[in-house]
Amino acid sequence: MTKAALNQRDICFYINEHTVRFNQFSADISRARLAIAQSDADSVLLFHQSSYDFAVGFFALALEGRHIVMPPNAQQQTLMYIAPQCQATLGDIKVDGLDAIDTNGATSNNSSNSSNSSNSSNNDSAVSVEVLLSRADLFTLLACQITFFTSGSTGQHKPIVKQFSQLNCEVDVLIKTFSQRLAATQLLVSTVSHQHIYGLLFKLLLPLKSGLAIVNDTFEYPEHINQCLGNDDRQTALLISSPAHLKRLSLDNVLIAKKAQLQGVFSSGGPLPFTIAQDLFTQLGQAPIEVFGSTETGGIAWRQCQQSSPSAWRVFPDISYRVMAETAQLILTSPYIAGDDYVTEDRVEWIDSQHFTMLGRADRTIKHEEKRINLDHMERCLQQHEFVNEVRVIVLNGAKKQVLAAVIELTDVGKIQLQQQHKKSLNDSFKQHLLGEFERICLPKKWRYPDMMAFNSQGKLVMKELEKLFD
Incomplete structure (x- = not known):
């Protein structure tokens, strides 16, 4: 997309129904860069609840060539696990032992007049940065790394390092693939967090590069x-x-x-x-x-x-x-x-x-009772039952041997059956259903029926929460 096309849609964000145009977004990034330039930190832990504040911090760090480390959430245990990889924080978090880069005042509610540079009155060395003139300037070739972390749904968060150029390349492919939809769209609304790669790509980078206006809320x-x-x-x-x-x-x-x-x-x-x-x-x-x-x-x-x-x-x-x-x-x-x-x-x-x-x-293919079982296959089979709304089959490691366990969120019909019958009758109904595909020795031994499955902010089931149902 040309610079001219990118400039056709000047509104970048809606925050509480107020518009943020590109010149204000650019000025806020420039002010944040001035604060970041005062820090010697190479790797910065970035977390903001606000998508706008996050975007300002993200591009300011990227343009300053810093390594951006993105925690999947702001839980203290998560931050302490990730903190040793960083020298500073930016955003809504504080971590003992890490300097906090102060960008208070970096974001403004008033549009700024465009100029070629922005200067900090508090900076004796008169650091200046180039002001971004268009959306296209956000996606210049930046020598920047971003570390994401897997959701931790099945264990400890795992770091994954990406180059900004890889993300930029993926955004270009998304624009090419879904060009007609993007051209017909004005607003982007989201239920997912920008702290993960899916949210970063689809909620922020894709709309910013394709000219959409982003609704700041995560619904x-x-x-x-x-x-x-x-x-x-x-x-x-x-x-x-x-x-x-x-x-x-x-x-x-x-x-x-x-x-x-x-x-x-x-x-x-x-x-x-x-x-x-x-x-x-x-x-x-x-x-x-x-x-x-x-x-x-x-x-x-x-x-x-x-x-x-x-x-x-x-x-x-x-x-x-x-x-x-x-x-x-x-x-x-x-x-x-x-x-x-x-x-x-x-x-x-x-x-x-x-x-x-x-x-x-x-x-998810396991050896159980000397039989090979694919847990995805078992879940697909259970999903076909009229009583099943959502299902997850997990392995519990017992004192003597492993045990298969099923966690099922019931449909309305299934909930009525559970109320009218003993739980064992419902268990037997599911076992009978599975016998069409699996030997009896392979069937789950334990069954739980929560009102709703415990999904995290990225819509993934958290294994530890499922295991707690069997404590």
Whole structure:
């Protein structure tokens, strides 16, 4: 996209219904850079609840060539685990032993007059920085690294280092792939955090580079999105979301009245059940665009299930793949990954060079009672039962042997059955259902039925929370 095209849409953010135009965003970045320039920290821990304040800090750090370290949350245990890798913090967090870069006053509610440089009156050395003149200037070739952390849903947070150039490349591919939707859209609203790679790419970098205005809030409830979109059908929007939020939306879809305004709904962070995609297609006239990828790999493929059966996954441009013969594992060559032939833990079935079908996770195939069991397969089987809304099968390590356990969020019909029958009768019903695919010795021995599954902010189930149900 040309600089002229990027400048056509001058509003970058909406904060509490107030507009922030690019010249103010640029001036706020410049002021933050002046504060950062006073710090000797090479690696900075960046966390902001506000997407706008985060974006100001992110680009200020990137333009100053600092290593940006992004904690997935602001929990003290998480911050203490990550802190040894950093020399300073920026944002809504304080960590003992790390200097806090003070950018108070870096963001302003008043637009600034554009100029070629910004000077700090408190800086004796008269440091100056170049003011950004357009959105395109945000995406110049920056020698900057960003460290993300995996969600920690199955264990300790794992650091993943990316180059800004890799993220920029991925944004360009997303713009190319979804160009028509982006061109027809004015607003971007989101239910996901910018502190993870999906949120950073789709909630901030993609709209900033493609010319959209970002609603600063991270929405928890669909009713608030409904209010945000208002009653003007000309106000078009993209919704960036996760399976957990979309599942709740499908149960009571207050956005049906706004479907003419929605140019697209994106989902990532975990698998979206096909039944939910079908429900949303019926309600909104479009199924969510599902994006398959990970922190390690970036985006791999996408699909939109608008037929009577699940669609195949289509790989993004510039990505090639092959399938490991022995295990059916997906092997990638991607510009978002250093080196060739990255072996994932995802099992796929080859269709052609651009399409594949998902078979589940290789790392969820276990040896249990001398039998090989794929837990994804067992979950898919249980998901077909009319009583099952959401399911997760886990392995509990007992004193003498491992035990399979199932955690099931019941449908309304299933909840009625649980109230009317003994829990053992419900357990037996699910066991009988599984016997069509699995030997009896392979079936779960323990069953729990929480009112709702415990998803984290990225829509992922947290293993420790599931295990607590069996304490």
